[in-house]
Amino acid sequence: MIAKKFQSLKRIFFMSLSAAAFLMITACAAKEEVQHNPELLLGFSQLGTESAWRSGNSADIEKKAEENGVSLMLENANRKQENQIAAIRRFIAYQVDVIAFSPIVEEGWDNVLSEAKEAGIPVILVDRDINTKKEGLISCHIGADFYSEGVMAGEYLIRKADELGKDSLRIVEISGTEDSTPMRQRQAGFMDTIADDERMNVIESVNGDFLKSRGAECMRYLMEKYGTDIDVVFSHNDEMTLGALPEIEKAGAVPGEDIIIISIDGGQEAIDVLKAGKINCVVECTPMLGQELMDTAKKLKAGEEVEAVIHPVEKYFSDEMDLSGLPPRGY
Ligand code: AHR
Numbered sequence: 001m002i003a004k005k006f007q008s009l010k011r012i013f014f015m016s017l018s019a020a021a022f023l024m025i026t027a028c029a030a031k032e033e034v035q036h037n038p039e040l041l042l043g044f045s046q047l048g049t050e051s052a053w054r055s056g057n058s059a060d061i062e063k064k065a066e067e068n069g070v071s072l073m074l075e076n077a078n079r080k081q082e083n084q085i086a087a088i089r090r091f092i093a094y095q096v097d098v099i100a101f102s103p104i105v106e107e108g109w110d111n112v113l114s115e116a117k118e119a120g121i122p123v124i125l126v127d128r129d130i131n132t133k134k135e136g137l138i139s140c141h142i143g144a145d146f147y148s149e150g151v152m153a154g155e156y157l158i159r160k161a162d163e164l165g166k167d168s169l170r171i172v173e174i175s176g177t178e179d180s181t182p183m184r185q186r187q188a189g190f191m192d193t194i195a196d197d198e199r200m201n202v203i204e205s206v207n208g209d210f211l212k213s214r215g216a217e218c219m220r221y222l223m224e225k226y227g228t229d230i231d232v233v234f235s236h237n238d239e240m241t242l243g244a245l246p247e248i249e250k251a252g253a254v255p256g257e258d259i260i261i262i263s264i265d266g267g268q269e270a271i272d273v274l275k276a277g278k279i280n281c282v283v284e285c286t287p288m289l290g291q292e293l294m295d296t297a298k299k300l301k302a303g304e305e306v307e308a309v310i311h312p313v314e315k316y317f318s319d320e321m322d323l324s325g326l327p328p329r330g331y
Pocket of ligand 1: 050051052053054127128182210236237238239264265285
């Protein structure tokens with residue numbers, strides 16, 4: 001009787017043990033499946049961390065990947081094109097479903113993108129564009145209309161000149177990374193817009209590489225060269241503007257009053273400085289491109305058609321407006 005009871009207890013014990021082992025094995029298998037067969041694997045090469053804009057852009061892409069269940073391989077190229085090319089090659093070797101990258105400059109991508117095309121991996125440009133004569137290397141470009149940003153900056157300056165009754169303005173430009181899309185197109189949009197206005201004189205254009213430290217260096221040089229004989233600073237991003245402002249003050253001028261300051265990006269810090277009166281106009285360039293990227297990557301994986309170019313809607317903020325109710329910018 002006791003032996004019989006022992007036998008059935010033993011059976012129950014082993015049955016529970018096998019059930020537990022089975023559950024563990026299936027759980028592990030399911031985990032394996034999630035790790036090795038993600039629904040969508042996206043390789044993204046970010047160009048660097050040079051600005052609040054860039055950090056905001058990376059953070060948004062990471063957040064949206066998580067929300068959309070996309071497995072993201074994000075690599076930071078530290079502002080070197082060769083690092084971006086190496087990252088794209090790693091994504092190809094890893095056989096990701098879709099490759100995305102923010103090209104630091106426009107030229108020099110044909111070889112690596114031809115390799116991606118041969119491997120059958122679609123490529124999305126995020127933020128900046130490339131210059132190529134080859135067909136079919138890129139499936140979609142998601143990024144700002146940088147030319148329109150330059151136009152908005154120029155149009156603001158024309159209105160400001162009217163308001164102040166100026167018959168001549170001496171303008172300096174602090175431009176972004178040489179040969180990059182925002183540098184080329186913001187400059188073109190601004191210059192085309194003011195070209196026919198005889199009051200506008202661009203006295204010098206210097207390159208600040210989108211960096212705060214370089215913005216400061218450029219402005220120091222300009223203040224030493226022209227003294228306070230500068231009426232307008234057109235800076236291609238907030239970071240360089242924020243570097244330039246203290247140099248104007250050190251030289252004895254009041255930014256926003258003695259010198260009209262125009263910036264691009266619209267990050268929180270620049271908006272706060274605009275509200276404080278030291279910047280006159282900030283043209284928006286939104287880094288929040290993550291959701292469009294996820295939607296487009298999913299469509300490409302599913303073999304669906306996508307739009308060739310997607311521009312976010314952008315506006316500007318200026319001393320012509322009441323900005324007291326402006327929600328936090330998020331970057
Ligand atoms: O390409 C977008 C530009 O790059 C942003 O204006 C700038 O802040 C960033 O570094």
